[in-house]
Amino acid sequence: MKDERVVLISALQHYIFCSRQCALIYGDQTWAENYLTAQGVLLHERVDSVEMEVRKGIRYDRAVKVYSEKLGLSGQLDLLEKDLSSGQLMPVEYKRGKPKTHLADEVQLCAQALCLEEMTGQKITKGALWYFQIRHRVEIDLDAQLRQETIETVNKVRELLQSESLPKAQISKNCKACSIIDICQPNLFKEHSNLDKYLDDLYDIDKEDF
Numbered sequence: 459m460k461d462e463r464v465v466l467i468s469a470l471q472h473y474i475f476c477s478r479q480c481a482l483i484y485g486d487q488t489w490a491e492n493y494l495t496a497q498g499v500l501l502h503e504r505v506d507s508v509e510m511e512v513r514k515g516i517r518y519d520r521a522v523k524v525y526s527e528k529l530g531l532s533g534q535l536d537l538l539e540k541d542l543s544s545g546q547l548m549p550v551e552y553k554r555g556k557p558k559t560h561l562a563d564e565v566q567l568c569a570q571a572l573c574l575e576e577m578t579g580q581k582i583t584k585g586a587l588w589y590f591q592i593r594h595r596v597e598i599d600l601d602a603q604l605r606q607e608t609i610e611t612v613n614k615v616r617e618l619l620q621s622e623s624l625p626k627a628q629i630s631k632n633c634k635a636c637s638i639i640d641i642c643q644p645n646l647f648k649e650h651s652n653l654d655k656y657l658d659d660l661y662d663i664d665k666e667d668f
């Protein structure tokens with residue numbers, strides 16, 4: 459990869475949620491880290507990784523740092539499972555809510571798997587999302603379509619952050635669940651004393667959809 463700057467995997471889900479939110483959160487910070495320095499840090503942190511346990515033939519490693527030089531990506535897995543009999547790896551990501559209508563969680567998981575594949579040389583065919591709200595684990599096929607969607611999202615995030623542009627704010631149902639709405643659209647608060655009600659009236663929203 460020619461550009462030495464990295465995209466953080468966490469930026470991908472923010473981009474899918476709202477490109478303006480992604481630019482506001484990552485616009486200045488993503489490029490602060492040079493790819494090579496990031497790789498060095500990640501390698502050392504991997505070696506120093508501690509929290510590991512083995513249960514019923516599966517090894518569990520937590521907070522595993524991953525990177526891809528090819529894609530210019532870096533991030534961290536919540537959990538990495540390794541089947542000790544087959545050696546098969548599976549990334550697992552924990553989520554607060556429940557499965558969503560968009561692909562932000564799946565793309566994040568797939569990006570982690572793409573990094574793992576480059577680091578280990580192993581094909582990762584499945585990952586898992588564990589949703590706290592419904593106490594349910596969902597296995598995700600990391601198929602060609604999801605891989606393509608993930609790579610396209612990485613490229614779009616990179617383009618956005620390289621351009622240093624800030625997409626226009628567009629009020630949508632996502633705004634209700636947005637943690638930086640006061641930074642993005644401070645006037646909304648001034649114009650609408652009950653912002654929650656205003657957005658509820660505009661959209662039929664289940665906040666846990668996000």
Ligand code: SF4
Binds near residue numbers: 478639
């Ligand atoms: S308030 Fe809405 S437009 Fe602004 S960053 Fe959040 S989701 Fe995007």
